[in-house]
Amino acid sequence: MAITDRRTSSLSDGGTDATRGSTVPVLYDGVSPFPRDESEGRNRVPRWQMAVTAVVVAFPFIALAAALWLLWGSVVGPTDVVLAVVLYCLTGLGVTVGFHRGLTHGSFTPNRPVKIAMAIAGSMSFQGDVITWVATHRRHHAYTDRPGDPHSPFRFGTSLTGELRGLVHAHVGWLFTADITPPARYAPDLLADSDLRAVSRAFPWLCVLSLAVPFGAGWAVGGTWSAALTALIWAGLVRVALLQHVTWSVNSLCHMIGRRPFRTRRHDRATNLWPLALLSFGESWHNLHHADPTCARHGVDRGQIDPTAAVIRLLxxxxxxHDVRWPVAGRLETRRQA
Structure with a gap:
């Protein structure tokens, strides 16, 4: 049985398979497993790319083991905590302000230095290069919780077993599939931007920089290899791991658990999940986001904290x-559930 409220809206759900360029409607009843994509066998992800993905996904376990070893008989230092919080905020907001609300949905138009800075900061989160990230997320919105969605938790149907398998798939399993999202179809505007192409090519080096910064800062403050290594663990590996899993939880948990005060497209089960609001910088107000994707603020109701929107307001x-798309009261009310 499904965990979410299954109310759906009368809003159009598209109905065509844009992934393959077909105009034939994709029939889906909302409860069955998604049909197998016959193109997956032809579009193989290179083994080296799978290996890199495996290393990135293994970060939480590497970080946990290293952190436990370092904490044996000691405590984490204030430098490690400050560095971890600062880098978590910078890289996390790079994803939420830059990758997501800015570049994916056009919730605002940044000037060139801000655009480049956001793309660099988001790339340092270890969540993929900016062009691939945007293309994948746009495809997710085009096919939310229907065949074609790259990380729907309902891929294997709505039985208890299917949803448990789907939860794992939506959280991390989709990273290991051969389901390739073509940037030329979903992010042609980013491909046409020379600045973003350069940032995208620099992604591996920006990941190195993301770990080198805490290592160097730890050395500069503590003056020892131990201080540098401790900073690398907490402000590097642990910080990356936490941010990754918070982002992936929006893909998984925020389509299965929580409230749905706003109507979304048919089969779209995006929810609001308040416990993740602060760690996700407001991204877990996911139901409103799917009801009004270009809105720059996701937490629109009283008490819904949205740090990403606050940063956009400051910018x-x-x-x-400029050209920020703030919530419009009348527009929101037309999307509220009866």
């Missing part, structure tokens, strides 16, 4: 971004 006041 707007400084003149560094």
């Amino acid at each position: 707007e006041r400084t003149g560094w971004v």
